[in-house]
Amino acid sequence: MTxxxxxxxxxxxxxxxxxxxxxxxxxxxxxxAGEAARPxxxxxxxxxxxxxxxxADADARRAKGECGILEGLPxxxxxxxxxxxxxxxxxxxxxxxFVPPYESTVTANLWRxxxxxxGKTNLDEFSMGSSNDTSYYGPVESPWRRPGDNRPLVPGGSxxxxxxxxxxxxxxxxxxxxxxxxxRQPAAFSGIVGLKPTYGRCSRWGxxxxxxxxxxxxxxxxxxxxxxxxxxxxxxxxxKDSTSAPIPVPNFEENIASGIKGLKxxxxxxxxxxxxxxxIDKLWRQGITWLEEAGAQTREISLKHTKxxxxxxxxxxxxxxxxxxxxYDGVRFGLRVGNGELDDMYQRTRGQGFGVExxxxxxxxxxxxSAGYYDAYYLKAQKLRTLIAEDFTSAFGEIDVILTxxxxxxxxxxxxKSDDPIAMYINDVFTVPSSLTGLPAMSxxxxxxxxxxxxxxxxxxxxxxxxxxxxxxxxxxxxxxxxARPDFVAxx
Numbered sequence: 001m002t003x004x005x006x007x008x009x010x011x012x013x014x015x016x017x018x019x020x021x022x023x024x025x026x027x028x029x030x031x032x033a034g035e036a037a038r039p040x041x042x043x044x045x046x047x048x049x050x051x052x053x054x055x056a057d058a059d060a061r062r063a064k065g066e067c068g069i070l071e072g073l074p075x076x077x078x079x080x081x082x083x084x085x086x087x088x089x090x091x092x093x094x095x096x097x098f099v100p101p102y103e104s105t106v107t108a109n110l111w112r113x114x115x116x117x118x119g120k121t122n123l124d125e126f127s128m129g130s131s132n133d134t135s136y137y138g139p140v141e142s143p144w145r146r147p148g149d150n151r152p153l154v155p156g157g158s159x160x161x162x163x164x165x166x167x168x169x170x171x172x173x174x175x176x177x178x179x180x181x182x183x184r185q186p187a188a189f190s191g192i193v194g195l196k197p198t199y200g201r202c203s204r205w206g207x208x209x210x211x212x213x214x215x216x217x218x219x220x221x222x223x224x225x226x227x228x229x230x231x232x233x234x235x236x237x238x239x240k241d242s243t244s245a246p247i248p249v250p251n252f253e254e255n256i257a258s259g260i261k262g263l264k265x266x267x268x269x270x271x272x273x274x275x276x277x278x279x280i281d282k283l284w285r286q287g288i289t290w291l292e293e294a295g296a297q298t299r300e301i302s303l304k305h306t307k308x309x310x311x312x313x314x315x316x317x318x319x320x321x322x323x324x325x326x327x328y329d330g331v332r333f334g335l336r337v338g339n340g341e342l343d344d345m346y347q348r349t350r351g352q353g354f355g356v357e358x359x360x361x362x363x364x365x366x367x368x369x370s371a372g373y374y375d376a377y378y379l380k381a382q383k384l385r386t387l388i389a390e391d392f393t394s395a396f397g398e399i400d401v402i403l404t405x406x407x408x409x410x411x412x413x414x415x416x417k418s419d420d421p422i423a424m425y426i427n428d429v430f431t432v433p434s435s436l437t438g439l440p441a442m443s444x445x446x447x448x449x450x451x452x453x454x455x456x457x458x459x460x461x462x463x464x465x466x467x468x469x470x471x472x473x474x475x476x477x478x479x480x481x482x483x484a485r486p487d488f489v490a491x492x
Contacts (some may be wrong), residue, residue, distance in 0.1 A: 001093050003029065004021055004025060004026050004029035004030075004063070004120050005029040005030050005033040005169045005170065006030070006169055007026075007170075007172060008172055008173075008221065008222045008223045008226050009070075009073055009172045009173045009221055009222075009223075009226035009229055009230065010218060010223065010225045010226055010229055010253075011028055012361070012473070013070075013071075013073060013229070014091065014173055015310075016062070016071070016072050016073075016435050017067075017144065018251050020054075021142055021204050021481040022058045022059050022072075023055040023056075023058040023062070023071070023073070023074075023116065024052065024056060024059055025073025026055070026072065026073070026074060026456070027052060027054075027055040027072075027074045027116050027118075028052070028055075030046045030074045030118060030170060030171060030172070030257045031052075031118070032049065032168055032337070033168070033170040033171075033298060034046065034048070034118060034119070034165070034170040034171070036170070036306065036473065037164075037165065037168045037488070038145070039141065040075075040140060040141045040142075040155075040160040040164050040165075040168060040256075040488070041122060041137070041138050041139065041140050041141060041161075042120075042121055042122055042140050042155075042160075042162075042164040042165045042168070042170070043076075043119045043121055043122060043161065043165070044079045044087075044089055044090075044091065044120050044122050044135075044137050044338070045079065045087045045119055045120040045196065046088060046118070046119040046120065046162070047117050047118065047119045047120070048118070048119070048235070050086075051074060051116050051117055051118050051119075051390070052484065054111070054116040054117060055072060055074070055116050058071050058116060060071035060074060061114065064082075064166035066461070067445050068074075068113035068114035068115075068116065068233075069113040069114070069222075069229065069232060069233045069397065070110060070113045070114050070115040070229070070230075070233050070476055071114030072116060073114070073115055073116065073117025073120045073172065074115070074116040074117075074169040074171060074172065075110060075115050075116065075117065075171060075172070075173045075175065075178065075230075076116065076118045076119055076120075076121050076161075076162055076166075076170075076173075076174035076175075077107060077118075077119070077120055077124055077162075077164050077174070077175055077248040077429035078120070078121050078134075078159055078162050078174070078175055078176045078177060079091060079107055079120035079121055079122065079123060079126060079161075080123060080126075080176075080177055080207055080208045080430065081104040081106060081107050081119070081120075081175065081197070081206060081207055081208075081217070081238055082100035082103065082104045082206040082207070082208070083100065083103060083104070083120065084101065084102055084103040084109075085100075085101075085258050085304075085393060086099065086101060086115075086117075086120065087099055087120065088120065088124050088208070089120075089136070090098050090123070090125065090127070090208040091123045091124065091125045091126070091134075091135035091136055092125045092126055092136055092330045092353065092355070092356070092358065093136040093335055093352065093354075093433055094117065094334050094335045094350070094353025094354055095208075095328070095333075095334040095335070096334055096335045096351065096353075097334065097335075098333050098334045098410040099308075100206075102164065102203060102206065103206060104203075104206025104207055105205045105206055105238045105240065105241065106159060106175065106202035106203055106207070106234050107175075107203055107205070107206070107219045108206075108350055108381075109203075109233060109234055109235075109236060109364055110175070110233055110234060110469060111291075111475055113233040113352065115233065117338050118171055120168075121159075121162045121165060121174060121176075122135050122137055122138075122140045122158040122160065122431075123135060123157070123158045123159060123161055123176075123352075124160070124182075124357070125178055125355045125357065125358050126156035126208065126210055126321070126325065126358055127157075127179055127182055127210045127215075127362055128158065128210065128321070128357050128358055129157040129158050129160075129357055129424070130156065130157045130158070130166075130181070130185060130425070130427040131154035131157045131160070131412075131414070131417065131424065131427075131429060131488065132154060132155055132156065132158065132160025132161065132184075132186070133154060133157075133331065133414060133415065134157075134355055134357040134358070136355060138435060139152075139414055140155050140161045140164050141154075141155070141158040141164070141414065142151070142154060142155040142156075142160075142164060142167070142189065142190060142411055142486070143155075143164055143167050143168040143190070143486035143488030144167070144189075144190070144191070144380065144411060144454065144486045144487060144488070145486075145487045145488075146451045146453065147451070149451075149454050151244030151413045151414070152414040153189075153411040153412065153413055153414065153453070154189065154411055154412060154413070154414050155167070155186050155189055155190050156185045156186025156188065156189035156190060156407075156427075157185070157186070158176075158177075158179075158182040158186075159174075159176025159177065159178070159182050159183050159186050159194075159220060160194055160353055162174035162175065162176045162186070163176070163186035163187055163189070163192060163194070163220050164190060164219050165488075166185075166190070166192050166220050166221065166222060167190040167191055167192050167222075167348055167486055168249060168453050168486060168488050168489060169318050169446030172221070172222065172226070173220065173221045173222075173226055174219070174220045174221075175217060175218070175219055175220070175230070175234065176194070176208075176217070176219075177207060177215055177216065177217050177218070177480065178194075178196035178215075178216050178217075178218055178435065178492065179210050179211050179214045179215050179216075179317060179435060179455070180313050180431060180432045180435045181212065181407075181427070181428040181431025181432060181435065182428075182430045182460060183196050183197055183218045183219075183220060183441065183443075183444075184406050184407075184431050184443040184456070185225040185406065185407050185427055185431055185465065186196075186220070186430045186453065187220055187295065187443040187445075187456060188353055188406035188407045188443045188445070189407065189411040189452065189453075189459075190411075190486075191445045191454030191482065191484060191486065192220055192222050193219075193220070193221050193222065193223060193224055193226070193227045193442065193444055193445065194218070194220050194227075194232075194442060194443045194447060194456075195218045195221075195227045195231060195235060195440075195441075195442040195443075195470075195476075196215055196216055196218045196417070196431075196434070196435070196441050196442065197217075197218050197231060197263070197440050197441060197466055198216075198245070198438060198439065198440045198463050198464045198465075198466065199213075199214075199216050199243070199438030200216075200217065200243050200244055200245035200438070200468070201216070201235050201245060201247075201249075201440070201441075202216060202217040202231075202234050202235050202236075202463065203217075203230075203237075203238035203240070203241040203244045204216070204238070204241050204243065204244075205238055205240040205241040205244075205248065209320075209324040210317070210319055210321055211242065211316065211317040211318075211320035211321055211324070212315060212324060213243075213315060213316070213320060214313075214316070214320070214435050214436070215232060215250060215251065216435075216438075218231070218234075218399070219231055219234065223477065224255060224256065224442075224444060224470055224474045224477045225256055225472040226289055227470065227473075228252035228253040228470050229252075229253055229420050229476070231252055231466060232249060232250075232251060232252050232253065233444075234446075235249045236249050238338060245464070246267075250409060250467055252466060252467055252470055255467065255471065256470050256474045257330070257468075257471075257474060258293060258471060259294065259471070259475070260291065260296045260304075260475045261294070261295030261296070261342050261470055262294045262295060262296070262297070262400065263291075263295075263296045263297070263298070263468070263471075263472065264296070264297050264298075264299065264398065264400050264401075265288075265291050265296045265297065265400065265401055265402070266300075266301035266398075266401070266402045266403070266405050266474070267288060267298055267299065267300050267403060267404075268298060268300075268301050268302065268303045268306065268395075268404060269300050269302055269401075270299070270302065270303050270304065270306040270307065270308065270400060271303075271404045271430060272406065273429065274451070275410070276405075276408055276411060277318060277449075279449055279450055279455070280408060280409070280455065281404050281405075282449045283446055283455050283457065284403070284404070284405050284457065286481070287403055287446060287457045287476060287480075288474060290475070290479035290480065291403065291438045291472070291475065291476065291479075294468065294475045294479065295363060296472070296475075299398075301395045301398075301399060301402070302391075302395075303385045303388075303391040303392065303395060303433065304391060305384065305388045305391050306385045306388070306433055307437055308387075308388065309388055309427070309429075309432045309433040309447075310425065310428065310429055310432055311355070312331065312381045312385055312388065312436060313432045313435065313436055314364070314442070315364075315368050315377050315378060315381035315426070316378070316381050316382070316385060316436070317361070317362075317365075318362070318365035318368065319365040319368050319369050319378055319381075319397060320363040321358075321362060321365050322342055322361070322362045322363075322364075322366045323365070323369075324371065325354070325362055328337075328344055328349075328350065328353065328354075328452065329346050329349060329350065330344075330346065330348075330349030330350075330353075331483030332400040332414055334351070334353070335349055335353045336349055337351075337352050337353070337433055339406075348430060350437060357421075360421065360453045368381075368438055385436050385437075389436070389439060389469065390434055391439040391483070392433075392434075392439060392460075396462050399462060400463075400465075400468055401459055401461045401462075401468060401469060401472050402459070402460040403428050403457060403458070403459060403460075403472075404457070404458045404460065405428050405455075405458060406431065406443040406455075406456035406457060406458040407427060407429060407430060407431075407455075407456065408426065408427065408429055408430065408447065409427075410449040410453035410454065411454075412450060428459060431458070434460045438459045438463065439460055439461065439463060440460070440461065440462075440464070440465065440466045440469050441458055441460040441461070441469070442458065442459050442465070442469055442470070442473050443456040443457070443458050444456060444458075444473045444476045444477050444480070445477075445482040446476060446480040446482060447480060447482065448484055452484075454484065455474075457476060457480075459476070460473045465490060477489075
């Protein structure tokens, strides 16, 4: 039988269902793989002992015929989700020692469906980054390498720890959050599937906030079917979250393989960028061909305000971050530096507690919200956000989904772009528009770069139409037949 840590989520579910392995055995296999993956620095907190206890409980429930959607299946959790009794840091020094006395809604949903928690994964501090090198706990390394080049590569960010563990076969699935591409971009860099649901599909309650109108939890998995399985377990209306949508959660897996014949796929002409690597454009064209061969109809569309999406995002997101992060002052929880005057304690705590990128974005956000610049920057950005959303609404009057590249390049070397914030921000150029508009979007691994690194294609769908998006992703996955493995796994 295939090694247990090589199984995807749905495969592992079926193995447990047939009695070929227990949850304890499955969990132990992933704990061993997690221990072997420690050089990647993908975990902030390992919860292996708790995982074994949860696995034993899952086996006991299964013996009584009580099985949830994810019964006995191990998953990793981005350390942005509050977990009752388990350190939660958002990868920031300012949350040192913070152990929540409550559980986020999404993780509570997972445990209710029988999932087993392997640990809390590393991320860019407060989710601010595209490379997972802004963490207070050190950067995460990708399990991938360029042939003949042993320099560490980034796994993408901010959900890089989650992506690295799934790609390295140390977890069959993980959860992350996506604000401007923080699930999809690391999925593309790591050769796995990453899904950002419609804003409001998954509760944000108990998730450490970056930008409240943009943040959305979602799954990272090795297959599209696994993403459908995870999303069904994670999603649902939550009265504790005022932005949570009171919409039923379908069985996303049910019709995933029903085909895409007759679906209309939009190809936005504005996503052809000056200087875009030819291999990205080539893969995009190949994706169009795959969907047409599967029976879909493709047509060019225009999203004319796309060029404003990135600057709009980098005004709106820092503005919301500056407001959300005002709560970290050393008074109520986490780090406290100094015991003298209150203002001095605030300054010392925030100055030492926040990293460089977080301080940069808080300063940008404070600036654009200030009295002299609110109208010039923030108000204009909100107007542009509305225009960008109207472009998508108009396009979806004629099409069912949109196909684009996920990222403008393959993974780059660790530290390669750290000194150039603009170059780092451009990594989100294809993912930000759907974040600003709250649309569901997912990245599917579709090929390799000239350097042998993963490349992804992105599917964007109508609000709350993740079912159609998953069908298209499933068709892309089948056509691409992506089966490349990271060097880290091959070497193991």
